[in-house]
Amino acid sequence: MKLNINDTFNKELPKDSIEENFPRQVVESCFSSAVPRTPSNPKIVHVSDEMLQAIGLTEQDKSSQEFLNVFSGKKIIQGTAPYAMCYGGHQFGHWAGQLGDGRAINLTELLVDNKRWAIQLKGSGATPYSRTADGLAVLRSSVREHLCSEAMHHLGVPTTRSLSLMLTGDQVLRDMMYDGNPDYEKGAVVCRLAPSFIRFGNFQIFASRQDEKNLKTLTDYTIRHFFPQIKEGTKEGYIKFFEDVLDRTLEMVIHWQRVGFVHGVMNTDNLSILGLTIDYGPYGWLEGYEDNWTPNTTDSQHHRYSYAKQPGIALWNLAQLGSALVPLIGEAKPLQAILDGYKGKYQPKYLSMMRSKLGLHTEKSTDDLFFEELEKILQVTETDMTIFFRNLANLKIENTASELTSYILDAFYKPEELTENILKLWNDWLAKYTDRLRSEDSIDKERKQSMDVVNPKYVLRNYMAQLAIDKADQGDYTLIDSFYHMLKLPYDDQPEYEQWFAKRPEWARHKVGCSMLSCSS
Secondary structure, eight states: OOOOBOOOHHHHSOBOSOOSOOOOOOOSOSEEEOOOOOOSSOEEEEEOHHHHHHTTOOHHHHTSHHHHHHHHTSSOOTTOOOEEEOOEEEETTEEEEEOOOSSEEEEEEEEETTEEEEEEEESBOOOTTOTTSOOBEEHHHHHHHHHHHHHHHHHTOOBOEEEEEEEEEEEEEEOTTSSSOOEEEEEEEEEEEESOOOBHHHHHHHHHTTOHHHHHHHHHHHHHHHOTTSOTTSHHHHHHHHHHHHHHHHHHHHHHHHHTEEOSOOOGGGSBTTSOBOOOSSOEEOSBOOTTOOSBGGGTTTOTTOGGGHHHHHHHHHHHHHHHHHHHHSOSHHHHHHHHTHHHHHHHHHHHHHHHHHTOOSOOTTHHHHHHHHHHHHTTTTBBHHHHHHHHTTOOTTSOHHHHGGGTGGGBSOGGGOOHHHHHHHHHHHHHHHHHHHHTTOOHHHHHHHHHTTSOSOOOOHHHHHHHHHHHHTTOOHHHHHHHHHTTSTTSOOGGGGGGSSOOOGGGSSSTTTSOBOSOO
């Protein structure tokens, strides 16, 4: 098994001088040495064939003992020096101080076809940043992360990726719902990949400690390797860097809103500096369209990280990053100007995204009100977001008003709640919609084609992930593999998977793992 090692982070940035692995405050350092915990009996559950190829490996490599050992954490790659990153962050709006990679260990970096991949094991044991935790992960959360990382990529959402999911052979104690009922679960490790795992919090920790020297070192490194079009070490470069990060973050969130994804824990330590979706914890997809929905039990009271609030939280997080970069620039004014421009950038992108979901090609000054009206009606009664937008593409503009609702009936969870008043709201909106389509000389077939490439048919609904987890817990990994292949083509009809183009079943409405989730691994 040959890997093209090309380490930069742990060669160009300052390292913690202490080699021992115990919880502590780490200062003037970007990372600390950390060796993965040796699993007792590792076993492969699933491997992404795409990411296997992306890092230059083959099917033969996947079958080797070395692959199993390296990507389970049992063996350290010769010539590498694994480490855990130091960073801080705001958690639920409050500064939490030092956080860091508490259960993630970076193995190395690879350079394949001029593309950089940082290789990280999640769930591979304690690091100096684990505080009182064990640094381990369990099968259920690892299945969700592995499948969702790959599914998001194929949806066209910027994301970290996943190479492999493995059992460790060890039992891990977890209190899944934080209700005082801990239990042992199967331990697992996910191998995550990204060009870099640097987060907003990597910059914040140095700013919070007035460590301008290392703040500059980290920022210059990040620009040099991941924003090469920007000149490092200059005021203008740092300003442009911040603007680019804002643009990437905004693009990512627009995609989240497009497919109905809710991250669930948008702390600043969970925001990638590259604008990638990172840290798949208590995430979920809107099933019943509800803009105040959050999948995170920890957020169930305040709904800080709900679907509708994600664009605003992204801006709030960017403001915290901007504050951290002020020492490099010497003034806040140019950064504030970039932040002030966020709404002006978001609104046109949001309107364009909504037009694409509805198959509209012209802009109208009333679009924001038209889309707002739709979003309100979607919440009058429980309406499945994915099914609604996908089936709306089947609408024929020559249909009479009374026929229009037939295209969206399958999206309603409780059709019996469709009172005369609610049906009138829908008929009125659908009439406006078809009038708009006629004014654009819309052709049914072409419109459906354009809508089907932005409105997925298949997403990783929470209940589906839970079914895969339940089977995997019994040693059956076929559903994981089936979902993996289905979610590679989320916009295709795939008749063989038609059973998964369906509303969440009633049994899953309140089942643990199918509705809301905790931050517990």
